[in-house]
Amino acid sequence: xxxxxxxxxxxGCAANLIEWAFGDPAGISGITSSVLGQRRQSxxxxxxxxxxxxxxxxxxxxxxxxxxxxxxxxxxxAAAGLLVGVGVRLGSGCTSGHGVCGISRRRPRSFVATxxxxxxxxxxxxxxxxxxxxxxx
Amino acid sequence: xxxxxxxxxxxIFAAGLAVSGMTDxxxxxxxxxxxxxxxxxxxxxxxxxxxxxxAMIPLFKRRATPRFREVYPTSRSGGVDARLxxxxxxxxxxxxIGGICPGPSLVMLPSGSAPIVVFTVSMLAAIWSYxxxxxxxxxxEPQRPA
Numbered sequence: 001x002x003x004x005x006x007x008x009x010x011x012g013c014a015a016n017l018i019e020w021a022f023g024d025p026a027g028i029s030g031i032t033s034s035v036l037g038q039r040r041q042s043x044x045x046x047x048x049x050x051x052x053x054x055x056x057x058x059x060x061x062x063x064x065x066x067x068x069x070x071x072x073x074x075x076x077x078a079a080a081g082l083l084v085g086v087g088v089r090l091g092s093g094c095t096s097g098h099g100v101c102g103i104s105r106r107r108p109r110s111f112v113a114t115x116x117x118x119x120x121x122x123x124x125x126x127x128x129x130x131x132x133x134x135x136x137x
Numbered sequence: 138x139x140x141x142x143x144x145x146x147x148x149i150f151a152a153g154l155a156v157s158g159m160t161d162x163x164x165x166x167x168x169x170x171x172x173x174x175x176x177x178x179x180x181x182x183x184x185x186x187x188x189x190x191x192a193m194i195p196l197f198k199r200r201a202t203p204r205f206r207e208v209y210p211t212s213r214s215g216g217v218d219a220r221l222x223x224x225x226x227x228x229x230x231x232x233x234i235g236g237i238c239p240g241p242s243l244v245m246l247p248s249g250s251a252p253i254v255v256f257t258v259s260m261l262a263a264i265w266s267y268x269x270x271x272x273x274x275x276x277x278e279p280q281r282p283a
Contacts, residue, residue, distance in 0.1 A: 001178055001181050003156055003157060003158065004157045004158055004178050004179055004180075004181035004182045004185070005157075005181040005182070005184060005185045006156055006157070006185065007152075007153045007154065007155070007156035007157020007158070007159070007182055007185065008153065008157055008181060008182035008183060008184060008185020008186040008187075008188075008189075009153070009185040009186070009188070009189050010149055010150070010152055010153030010156060010157075010185075011149075011150055011153035011154065011157070011182065011185070011186040011190075012153075012185060012186040012187070012188065012189025012190040013149055013153075013189060014146045014147070014149040014150035014153060015150075015186065015189075015190040016189065016190055016193045016197075017142060017145070017146040017149070018143070018146050019190070019193070019194065019197050019203070020197060020203065020204055021139060021142045021143070021146075021203060021204045021205050022139075022143075022203050022204075022205055022206055022210075023197070023202070023203030023206050023209050023210050024203075024210055026146065026150065028150075028239045028240040028243070029239040029264065032239060032243070032261070032264060033264050033265075033268055036261065036264060036265045036268070037265070037268045037269070042139070042140065043139055043140065043142075043143035043205075044143070046140045046141075046143035046144040046147065047143040047144070047146055047147040047150075048147060048243065049144060049147060050143065050144040050145065050146060050147020050148040050149075050150070050151065051147045051148075051150060051151045051240070051243045051244050052243055052244070052246065052247060053144075053147075053148065054147070054148045054151030054152060054155070054244060055151060055243065055244040055245060055246055055247040055248070056247040058151075058155055058160070058244065058247070058248070059247045059248045059249065062155065063248065065155045065158075065160055065161065066155070066160045066161070066244070066245050066248040066250070066253075067160070067161040067162060067163060068162050068236075068245075068250050068251075068252040068253050069162030069163055069165070069166055069235060069236035069237070069252070070162075070163055072162075072234070072235065072236070072252060074251060074252060074255050076234055076235070077234075077235055077252040077253075077255045077256040077259070078255050078256070078259045079231075079234060079259075080231045080232075080234035080235025080236075080237070080256055080259075081231070081235060081237075081242075081255065081256040081257060081258070081259025081260035081261075081262075081263065082231070082259050082260070082262075082263045083227050083228065083230050083231025083234065083263075084228055084231035084232060084235065084237070084238065084239065084242075084256075084260050084263070085231075085259065085260040085261065085262065085263025085264040085266075085267065086224075086227055086263050086267055086271075087224050087225065087226070087227030087228025087229070087230070087231055088224065088228050088239055088264070089224070089263075089264055089267040089268060089271075089272065090220055090223055090224030090227060090228075090267070091220070091221050091222075091223070091224020091225045091227070091228055092220075092221065092224065094228060094238050094239045094240070095232075095238040095239070095240065096150075096238075096239070096240050098225075099183060100183065100186045100187060100190060101190065103183075103187050103191070104186075104187050104190040104191035104194050105191075105194055106191075108216070108217060109215070109216060109217045109221055112217045112221065112222070112225070113221055113222075113224070113225040114225075116222060116225035116226060116229060117225040117226070117228045117229035117232060118169070118229065119229065120225065120226050120228075120229025120230055120232075120233065121169040121229040121230075121232045121233040122169045122170070122171045122172070122233070123229075123233070124169070124229065124230050124232075124233025124234060125166055125169040125170045125173075125233045126170065126171070126172045126173065127233075128233070128234065129170065129173055
């Protein structure tokens with residue numbers, strides 16, 4: 001609990017820095033989309049670089065913190081990536097954009113999106129466990 | 138200077154994801170497994186992030202302009218519509234299957250683990266393809282000031 005709360009506070013501080021400097025929400029799917037589509041502002045690439053560079057440090061020194069979900073086949077992971085990619089563009093945001101930044105801005109649509117994707121995620125996990133109890137996907 | 142702030146923000150964000158346990162797919166699945174062996178711990182991530190960010194937003198919005206911008210960016214967000222709901226449903230399904238959302242995926246990618254690389258490459262390809270082929274065909278969201 002303390003670690004989750006502390007990590008959340010770090011995420012909130014990062015979102016504060018981005019809002020202070022650029023006035024934008026730190027929504028990662030939107031920033032990723034703009035970097036991929038060459039529509040970026042200069043800060044977008046540096047923000048993504050910070051995420052990936054920290055990932056390199058984690059991989060080298062704290063590999064135990066980065067763990068793939070157990071019992072998921074590569075085909076399931078490819079399908080999951082496809083759904084996440086399409087879903088965040090269609091819904092204009094992900095856990096960071098709607099869940100953290102949108103709710104912090106008290107935007108009704110972000111409350112609706114966040115409750116919806118958490119609820120659907122819960123149904124999906126329940127369904128997977130029910131269909132494949134012990135077997136994985 | 139603005140590049141440095143953006144870089145540091147990305148590092149702090151990623152550190153927060155790692156410290157809170159968001160870079161472990163099993164934690165995500167355990168948080169979503171409300172009908173099974175539910176672990177509500179990750180709710181604290183949102184409490185911390187929204188507490189810190191939500192408290193500061195009104196202060197930031199009182200300024201004339203952000204530090205490195207001439208004007209406040211306009212928000213593209215509209216109301217609640219079918220597109221928002223459909224996107225959240227599709228994203229939620231993928232999140233439940235893979236246990237990874239976009240922020241953690243980029244932080245986890247350098248681990249080189251096959252399931253993570255497959256997920257992230259597939260997600261990036263989907264984002265790029267959607268923006269290139271689907272987005273121009275669907276109506277743009279209404280523009281309104283932030």
